Amino acid sequence: MTSKLLRGRTLSFLRWPEAIDDHTAWRCEEDGGLLIDGGKIVAVGPYAEVAKRAGAGVETIDHRPHLILPGFIDAHVHFPQMQVIASYGAELLDWLNKYTFPEETKFRNAQHGRRIARLFLDEMLRHGTTTVAAYCSVHKSSAEAFFAESHDRNMLNIAGKVMMDRNAPDGVLDTPQTGYDDSKALIAEWHGKGRQLYAITPRFAITSSPEQMEMAGALCREHPDLHMQTHLSENHAEIVFTQELYPWSRDYTDIYEHYGLLGRKSLFGHCIHLSEREADALSQSGSVAVFCPTSNLFLGSGLFDYQRYRRREKPLRIAAATDVGGGTNYSMLRTLDEGYKVIALNGEKLNPFQSFWQLTRGNAEALSVADKVGTLDEGTDADIVVLDAHATPAMRLRMETVETLAEELFLLQTLGDDRAVREVYVAGRPAKSAIAA
Ligand code: GUN
Ligand code: ZN
Numbered sequence: 001m002t003s004k005l006l007r008g009r010t011l012s013f014l015r016w017p018e019a020i021d022d023h024t025a026w027r028c029e030e031d032g033g034l035l036i037d038g039g040k041i042v043a044v045g046p047y048a049e050v051a052k053r054a055g056a057g058v059e060t061i062d063h064r065p066h067l068i069l070p071g072f073i074d075a076h077v078h079f080p081q082m083q084v085i086a087s088y089g090a091e092l093l094d095w096l097n098k099y100t101f102p103e104e105t106k107f108r109n110a111q112h113g114r115r116i117a118r119l120f121l122d123e124m125l126r127h128g129t130t131t132v133a134a135y136c137s138v139h140k141s142s143a144e145a146f147f148a149e150s151h152d153r154n155m156l157n158i159a160g161k162v163m164m165d166r167n168a169p170d171g172v173l174d175t176p177q178t179g180y181d182d183s184k185a186l187i188a189e190w191h192g193k194g195r196q197l198y199a200i201t202p203r204f205a206i207t208s209s210p211e212q213m214e215m216a217g218a219l220c221r222e223h224p225d226l227h228m229q230t231h232l233s234e235n236h237a238e239i240v241f242t243q244e245l246y247p248w249s250r251d252y253t254d255i256y257e258h259y260g261l262l263g264r265k266s267l268f269g270h271c272i273h274l275s276e277r278e279a280d281a282l283s284q285s286g287s288v289a290v291f292c293p294t295s296n297l298f299l300g301s302g303l304f305d306y307q308r309y310r311r312r313e314k315p316l317r318i319a320a321a322t323d324v325g326g327g328t329n330y331s332m333l334r335t336l337d338e339g340y341k342v343i344a345l346n347g348e349k350l351n352p353f354q355s356f357w358q359l360t361r362g363n364a365e366a367l368s369v370a371d372k373v374g375t376l377d378e379g380t381d382a383d384i385v386v387l388d389a390h391a392t393p394a395m396r397l398r399m400e401t402v403e404t405l406a407e408e409l410f411l412l413q414t415l416g417d418d419r420a421v422r423e424v425y426v427a428g429r430p431a432k433s434a435i436a437a
Pocket of ligand 2: 076077078231269323326
């Protein structure tokens, strides 16, 4: 039997919560039921009603008193950087040269790629993340390894081999032609296979020649339904160097604009130091700015002005992400905890409902996959996380004084990590307990 009935406190978002008392922005059932069949959510609501619909004999999994939410989504992460995370003492460009490029060189070896892809997806699932937008290394085999592992687990993931043909060691360089050909072959093999989605991935303007940027633009024109992901305006030295490499450009964003890389499926990591013109260009094209708080703090890159970007006359679409290995934690709970602090340093707040909206529906909308994941809506894929706000002694103690759902969510964000993730379902199948076993 493929159907199963989960019981617990279901929480899902309908839209961005304007304020902490904007109750119509989310739906929470204190005794909720979620019926899964064929990997999809087929019914959600009060347990008694869903159980009646499920009928007798359905396998029931009782997660009370835990929260049942859509699985978390990480909108920007580098799977080949599992052994880069926690590298001391450098800002972006030195960090890339000293730690990241040498590490990514190891992915010439397909076996290494396969091993790290497996461990990476294990780690994502252990932390409650069911979908990522991932950068692979420059090597085609690293993307093959990632997609093969992802497909085996039936995860919905977006990924691409990075295109990079200059300003890095030979072991991590392609050429405009091989970058194009390898991307093309990977698209043909993997895009739309099961739940796999391909993202055209020029690493950033510094490591792509104008010829390669042309090729990336050609790929986007030839495959307008694909995602495009890259880095933008992360660090001051990066911006200066980029300007030297593309002296004709009005600003950093203009380079990507020139090569036709802006659009609703374009994901720009960091976007910290944007001018008003750049923000307008991103907004008008519907491009997504990806907030990577732990990475931006760790590399000393700067403070992403989340609420200002949301509120400006031409607002930005925003996603949130770990950016491991510049980022310092695999957990989206830890990520939003740091995000809260970054936003506080900008004199603003992100309330707990807004945070959890961002981790689920918000990121799904930003990645244009909200018809499939990011909610508990009937007909969507059953990618689910079960959260326990009593997971540690300190959390249990603090929970003694918690009275509202908002307080519980904020506690989960502030003190929670992988220990708070009781179970994860990928297309209806238990995934965290399967890893632990
Ligand atoms: N810019 C170009 N490549 C990278 C990377 O791997 N990590 C971060 N944080 N920024 C980048
Ligand atoms: Zn990155």
